[in-house]
Amino acid sequence: MRKGVVKMVLKKVAYHEAEKSAKIICGWFFYQPKLPNAVKKLRKF
Amino acid sequence: MIGFISEKLTGYLLKRETICQEEYEIYLFGMAQFFRKILVDATVVFLGILFGKAWEMIIFLIAFRVIRIYAGGYHAVTPFGCYLLTILMLFMVLLSLHFISWNLSILTAVWIFASVLILALAPIEVENRPIEEAERIYYKRKVRVFWILENIAILLCMVLHLRMGAESIVLAQATLGMALLCEKWIHGDVRND
Numbered sequence: 001m002r003k004g005v006v007k008m009v010l011k012k013v014a015y016h017e018a019e020k021s022a023k024i025i026c027g028w029f030f031y032q033p034k035l036p037n038a039v040k041k042l043r044k045f
Numbered sequence: 046m047i048g049f050i051s052e053k054l055t056g057y058l059l060k061r062e063t064i065c066q067e068e069y070e071i072y073l074f075g076m077a078q079f080f081r082k083i084l085v086d087a088t089v090v091f092l093g094i095l096f097g098k099a100w101e102m103i104i105f106l107i108a109f110r111v112i113r114i115y116a117g118g119y120h121a122v123t124p125f126g127c128y129l130l131t132i133l134m135l136f137m138v139l140l141s142l143h144f145i146s147w148n149l150s151i152l153t154a155v156w157i158f159a160s161v162l163i164l165a166l167a168p169i170e171v172e173n174r175p176i177e178e179a180e181r182i183y184y185k186r187k188v189r190v191f192w193i194l195e196n197i198a199i200l201l202c203m204v205l206h207l208r209m210g211a212e213s214i215v216l217a218q219a220t221l222g223m224a225l226l227c228e229k230w231i232h233g234d235v236r237n238d
């Protein structure tokens with residue numbers, strides 16, 4: 001049960017971060033990694 | 046290290062069939078971004094606590110990030126370079142908060158200087174994150190909205206005699222302005238090359 005919750009939280013957090021990174025210019029302070037093609041597709045413009 | 050942890054965790058999700066192979070790249074990237082952000086945020090708060098300026102650092106972090114994500118600007122070549130640069134920048138901010146006597150004239154001058162840079166230069170794309178025209182318009186609008194909101198916050202802090210809040214937000218805008226200026230100066234706008 002607890003493992004299932006951890007897995008779901010990890011999955012949600014990782015997807016949310018990837019989706020957010022696709023929509024912004026800079027992910028943290030002074031570094032922006034190149035977006036993988038799969039992440040680029042999450043951009044909605 | 047962060048790459049290793051992210052790979053392990055994403056591999057675990059894949060093995061347990063929580064995600065499928067096609068999604069692996071998305072989750073690996075997101076996981077790494079999440080842990081890097083946690084590391085940087087924790088460093089900001091840690092340095093703030095260490096120097097007795099935790100609230101200033103938290104306000105600085107929020108004010109810097111809300112505009113930075115849409116404004117772009119100078120970026121290091123590697124994540125480690127970014128981390129070192131972040132620490133250096135935080136030391137400079139802490140020293141500024143400690144040693145500069147932030148009277149109204151200095152605060153206003155820095156505020157105007159930072160605002161001019163932000164409004165004139167943002168958004169600036171970088172090599173790893175080229176932006177299209179529609180995005181440029183969208184980011185510019187976002188930068189202006191958050192810049193206005195931060196200015197309202199600065200004025201409120203000054204009216205309520207919360208000088209520390211105003212100083213932290215102005216310093217965040219100044220740091221962002223300098224990051225934009227550095228990127229423009231060193232690399233130019235990628236789009237215009």
